[in-house]
Amino acid sequence: MTGTTAHIVRTLLLSLITLLGVSVLIFLMLRVLPGDPARVLAGLNASEEQVSRLREQLGLDESLLSQYWSFITGVLTGDLGQSARTSRPVASEIAVRLPATLILAVVATVIGSVVGVTAGVLAAVRRNSLVDHAISSVAMMGVSMPVYWLGLLLILLFAVTLGWLPAAGSGEPLSIVLPAVTLAAFSTALISRMTRASMLEVLGQDYIRTAQAKGAAPPTVIVKHGLRNAFIPVLTVISLQFGALLGGAVLTETVFGWPGIGRLLVDSIGARDFAVVQGIVLVYAAAFILLNVVVDVLYVVVDPRIRY
Amino acid sequence: MTTIRARRRPSRARSLAAASALALLLGACTVSDPEAPATGGGEGGGGGTFSIAVGIDPDTFDPAGQTTTTVQNIVDYVVETLVVFDENDELVGNLAESFEVSEDGRTVTLVLRDGVVFHDGTPFDAEAVRFNLERIVDPALTVPLGSPFEVIESVTPVDDTTVEIALSRPSPGFLSALSVTTAGMISPASVTAEGNTNLEYQRPVGTGPYTFGSYTAGESVTVEKFADYWGEEPHYDTVVFRVVPEAATRESLLLSGQVDMMILPPVSDLEALQANEDVEVLLAESDRTIFIALDTNDPLLSDPRARQALNYAVDKQAIVDNVLFGAAEVLDAPMAPSLFGYCETGSYDHDPERARQLLAEAGAEGASLELLTPSGRYVQDQQAAEAIAGYLREVGLDVSVSTSDFPSFLARVNAAPSENTVDMHLLGWAPPFLDADFQMQMFRQATHPPAGLATSFYTNPQVEELLAQADVETDEARREQLYCDASQIIWDDAPWIFLWTQSFPIVWSTDVTGISATPTEKFSAVYARPAN
Numbered sequence: 106m107t108g109t110t111a112h113i114v115r116t117l118l119l120s121l122i123t124l125l126g127v128s129v130l131i132f133l134m135l136r137v138l139p140g141d142p143a144r145v146l147a148g149l150n151a152s153e154e155q156v157s158r159l160r161e162q163l164g165l166d167e168s169l170l171s172q173y174w175s176f177i178t179g180v181l182t183g184d185l186g187q188s189a190r191t192s193r194p195v196a197s198e199i200a201v202r203l204p205a206t207l208i209l210a211v212v213a214t215v216i217g218s219v220v221g222v223t224a225g226v227l228a229a230v231r232r233n234s235l236v237d238h239a240i241s242s243v244a245m246m247g248v249s250m251p252v253y254w255l256g257l258l259l260i261l262l263f264a265v266t267l268g269w270l271p272a273a274g275s276g277e278p279l280s281i282v283l284p285a286v287t288l289a290a291f292s293t294a295l296i297s298r299m300t301r302a303s304m305l306e307v308l309g310q311d312y313i314r315t316a317q318a319k320g321a322a323p324p325t326v327i328v329k330h331g332l333r334n335a336f337i338p339v340l341t342v343i344s345l346q347f348g349a350l351l352g353g354a355v356l357t358e359t360v361f362g363w364p365g366i367g368r369l370l371v372d373s374i375g376a377r378d379f380a381v382v383q384g385i386v387l388v389y390a391a392a393f394i395l396l397n398v399v400v401d402v403l404y405v406v407v408d409p410r411i412r413y
Numbered sequence: 414m415t416t417i418r419a420r421r422r423p424s425r426a427r428s429l430a431a432a433s434a435l436a437l438l439l440g441a442c443t444v445s446d447p448e449a450p451a452t453g454g455g456e457g458g459g460g461g462t463f464s465i466a467v468g469i470d471p472d473t474f475d476p477a478g479q480t481t482t483t484v485q486n487i488v489d490y491v492v493e494t495l496v497v498f499d500e501n502d503e504l505v506g507n508l509a510e511s512f513e514v515s516e517d518g519r520t521v522t523l524v525l526r527d528g529v530v531f532h533d534g535t536p537f538d539a540e541a542v543r544f545n546l547e548r549i550v551d552p553a554l555t556v557p558l559g560s561p562f563e564v565i566e567s568v569t570p571v572d573d574t575t576v577e578i579a580l581s582r583p584s585p586g587f588l589s590a591l592s593v594t595t596a597g598m599i600s601p602a603s604v605t606a607e608g609n610t611n612l613e614y615q616r617p618v619g620t621g622p623y624t625f626g627s628y629t630a631g632e633s634v635t636v637e638k639f640a641d642y643w644g645e646e647p648h649y650d651t652v653v654f655r656v657v658p659e660a661a662t663r664e665s666l667l668l669s670g671q672v673d674m675m676i677l678p679p680v681s682d683l684e685a686l687q688a689n690e691d692v693e694v695l696l697a698e699s700d701r702t703i704f705i706a707l708d709t710n711d712p713l714l715s716d717p718r719a720r721q722a723l724n725y726a727v728d729k730q731a732i733v734d735n736v737l738f739g740a741a742e743v744l745d746a747p748m749a750p751s752l753f754g755y756c757e758t759g760s761y762d763h764d765p766e767r768a769r770q771l772l773a774e775a776g777a778e779g780a781s782l783e784l785l786t787p788s789g790r791y792v793q794d795q796q797a798a799e800a801i802a803g804y805l806r807e808v809g810l811d812v813s814v815s816t817s818d819f820p821s822f823l824a825r826v827n828a829a830p831s832e833n834t835v836d837m838h839l840l841g842w843a844p845p846f847l848d849a850d851f852q853m854q855m856f857r858q859a860t861h862p863p864a865g866l867a868t869s870f871y872t873n874p875q876v877e878e879l880l881a882q883a884d885v886e887t888d889e890a891r892r893e894q895l896y897c898d899a900s901q902i903i904w905d906d907a908p909w910i911f912l913w914t915q916s917f918p919i920v921w922s923t924d925v926t927g928i929s930a931t932p933t934e935k936f937s938a939v940y941a942r943p944a945n
Binding site: 140145146147150153155158159162191198205257260261264265268271272274275360363364365369372376 | 466470472473480552555556557558559560612613615629630631632633655656657658659661662663665666668669670671817818819820821823824825827842845851863864865866
C-alpha cells in the first residue's frame with residue numbers, strides 16, 4: 106500500500122494549488138458581477154452616505170489586491186471572514202448549514218446506489234424482459250424529470266393528499282424522506298443505467314461462462330464474479346453523483362425548505378455577500394478533492410489489481 | 414380587501430393522476446409510512462402553537478438593521494414601537510401613551526406608558542427611549558431605514574415617563590417614522606447580554622407580547638408568550654415562523670395542515686385557494702406602488718407627451734386581471750391610497766388611438782426602447798413587463814424586454830445620469846410608514862441616482878417647491894393639500910407609467926381566526942385564536 110499512500114499525499118499536496126486557484130477564481134468572479142454589495146445590503150431606502158459608510162466597513166473601497174490579500178491570509182489562519190448580511194462569522198454560518206446538506210446528500214446517495222445498482226443488475230440479468238423494459242422506462246423518467254416539478258408532485262401526493270409526510274423543513278425524523286427521494290431520482294436512474302451497461306459487458310466474458318460451467322450458484326456468479334468486476338465504472342458514477350448532489354441540492358433545498366448550504370449559497374449570491382460565497386465555494390472545492398482521494402482508495406479496495 | 418370562501422378545490426383528481434404516475438416511479442424506493450405524523454397545526458384551547466409559513470430567512474433580528482417587511486413582521490412580535498398605525502391608518506400611541514409636537518415643529522414630547530417592562534426585567538422608561546433613539550442615529554451602526562431619524566438633535570428624559578426630542582428642523586413625518594420597526598425599543602441592558610453586542614444584536618429583548626425563543630438558520634424562528642406583557646394577552650403560547658422559500662411548498666404546508674397560516678401563495682393559485690372552503694384568503698392592501706420608471710433624460714422620453722402616450726397605451730386593468738390574477742389595484746395617483754397625502758389624482762384609461770397621436774406629436778413614433786425588469790422580486794414582475802411591452806408594440810413602438818438578478822438590476826438603474834443606459838424599468842417602492850414624504854423622494858432632484866432611487870431623473874421646479882414646503886409644514890391639512898397639488902403635476906408630467914399597488918395575499922386555515930394585515934405589507938396575527 107505504500108504506493109497508494111504516496112499517491113494520496115501527492116494528490117493532497119497538488120490539491121493545495123487547486124484550492125489556491127479556486128480562491129483566486131471565485132474572488133475575481135464575484136468582483137466582476139454587477140451589483141454593489143453595499144447598496145444591496147443597505148436596502149433600497151438607504152441614503153448614499155449610509156451606502157458609502159457600509160462600503161468602507163466592508164473594505165470594498167480598498168484595492169482588489171489588498172482585498173484578496175486579507176481574504177487569503179484570513180483563510181490560511183482559519184478565518185473565513187464575516188458575513189456582510191448577518192454579521193456572523195462565515196465559518197459558523199457554514200458549520201450550521203453544512204450538516205443538513207451532507208445528510209441529505211448521503212441519504213440520497215445511499216438510496217441512489219442501493220436502488221440503482223439493484224435495478225441495474227436486475228435489468229442486466231433479465232435482459233430484454235418486461236422487467237428490463239420497465240426499469241429502463243422508469244430510469245428514463247428519472248433522468249428527464251426536473252427536480253422542481255418532481256419535488257412539488259411528491260409534496261402534493263405524500264403531504265397534501267395522503268398526509269403521511271412533512272411537506273417542508275427538517276424538524277422531524279421523516280422530514281428527510283421527500284427531499285432525499287427527490288434528490289436521489291436522477292442519480293438512481295443514472296446509476297441503474299451504468300450498472301446495467303457495465304454488467305452486460307462483464308456477463309459476456311469468458312470467466313462468467315467458466316464460473317457457470319463449474320457449477321457456481323447463479324447468485325454467486327452474478328454478484329461475486331459479475332458485479333464486483335462491473336463495479337469500477339459504477340463506483341465512479343456514484344462518487345461523481347455524490348459530489349454533484351453536494352453542490353446540486355440547491356433546488357431540492359429550496360422546494361423543501363431544507364436548511365442546507367446550497368440555499369445559503371444562493372441567498373448569499375443574491376445579497377452579494379462575498380465572504381460567505383467565497384467560504385462556501387472553498388469548502389465545496391475541498392470536499393470534492395477529499396472525495397476524489399476517498400474514491401481512489403475505494404478503487405484499490407474493490408479491485409486489488411489497481412496500483413498507484 | 415376581499416375575503417372569498419366557496420366550494421372545495423378542484424385539484425384532487427389531478428393530484429391523484431400524478432400520484433399513480435409517481436407510484437410507478439417510486440416502486441423501487443417506497444417511502445410509505447402510514448404512521449408518519451402530519452405535524453399538528455396549532456389548535457386547542459389556550460396555549461398551543463401557532464405556525465406561520467414565510468418565504469424569507471431572517472438576515473438580522475436587530476430592529477435597527479431591518480430592511481424586509483417579513484423580517485420586521487417577526488421582530489414586531491418581540492419588539493414594540495412608541496407609536497403605531499391603527500386599523501384606520503391613524504397614528505396612535507403604543508409604548509408612548511401620548512405625543513405632542515411643539516408649535517414650531519422642532520420639539521416632540523412623548524408621555525410614556527407606565528409600568529411596562531422589557532423581557533429581561535429592565536423597566537421601560539425615558540432613559541430607555543433615549544438609549545434607543547441615540548442608537549439608531551449612531552454612525553457606527555448600519556441603519557438601512559435610518560434617514561427619517563437624522564433630524565434628531567437630542568433626546569432628553571424629563572422624568573421617568575416623559576421624553577423630549579429636539580429636531581434640527583420641523584419634520585412632519587417624524588412621528589410616523591417612529592412606528593417603523595427600526596425605531597423599536599430594545600432593552601438597553603440587552604446589548605451586552607446573551608451574546609449580543611451593540612453591533613451584532615441577534616437575540617432581541619423588547620417589551621412585546623412574545624419573547625425571542627430560538628432561530629434555526631434556514632428553518633424556523635420561535636417566539637414564546639411573555640407573562641408580564643402590559644397589553645392584551647395573546648392566545649397561543651408559542652408562535653413558529655417556518656422559513657420556506659418556495660411559494661407552492663408554503664401552500665402545501667397550509668393545505669396539509671402543517672402550518673396555520675402562510676403569506677404570499679403562488680398568485681396563479683389564488684383562484685383555487687379562494688374556492689377552497691378549508692382556507693381563507695385575504696388580499697391585503699399594500700402601500701407598494703409598482704411602476705415603469707421612464708428615463709426623463711432620454712431625448713425621446715424627455716417630452717411629457719411621449720410619456721403620457723405610454724400611459725395611455727397600456728391596459729393596466731387587463732394586466733391586473735389576467736397576469737396578476739387580480740392581486741393588485743390600478744393606481745389613480747403617484748402613491749398608494751393608504752398614505753397620508755394621497756388624493757385621487759387621475760387616470761390614464763387604455764386609449765391606443767390617443768397614445769399614437771401623442772407619440773406623433775412628440776415625434777417618438779416607432780421609437781426603439783429597452784424595458785428592464787427584475788424577475789421574481791415583485792408579484793409577476795417579468796410577466797407584467799412582457800405584457801406591457803406587448804401593449805407598447807401595439808402603438809408602434811419597438812420594445813425589447815430584458816431581465817437580470819436584482820443586484821445587477823439595481824447597479825444599472827442606480828447609475829448616475831451620465832452612465833445610465835436604461836430607457837424604462839419596472840420597479841416597486843413601498844414607504845416604510847404611511848406618509849407621502851417617502852414616496853415623494855421618487856420625484857425630487859435630491860434623490861436622483863446615485864444619491865437615491867428617483868430613477869426617472871424627474872424634476873419640476875413647481876413640484877420641488879411644493880415638496881419643500883411640505884417638508885416643514887406642521888399643519889396637517891395644509892401639508893396634505895401640498896402633496897395633493899404636487900401629485901397632480903407629477904401625474905400630468907408622467908415620469909412613470911403608473912401601474913398598480915400590489916396586494917399582499919395572506920391565507921390561513923378556517924380553524925383559526927383573528928388575522929388581518931397592515932398596509933405596510935405586514936400581517937397582524939398576534940391575536941390569532943382557534944375559530945370555534
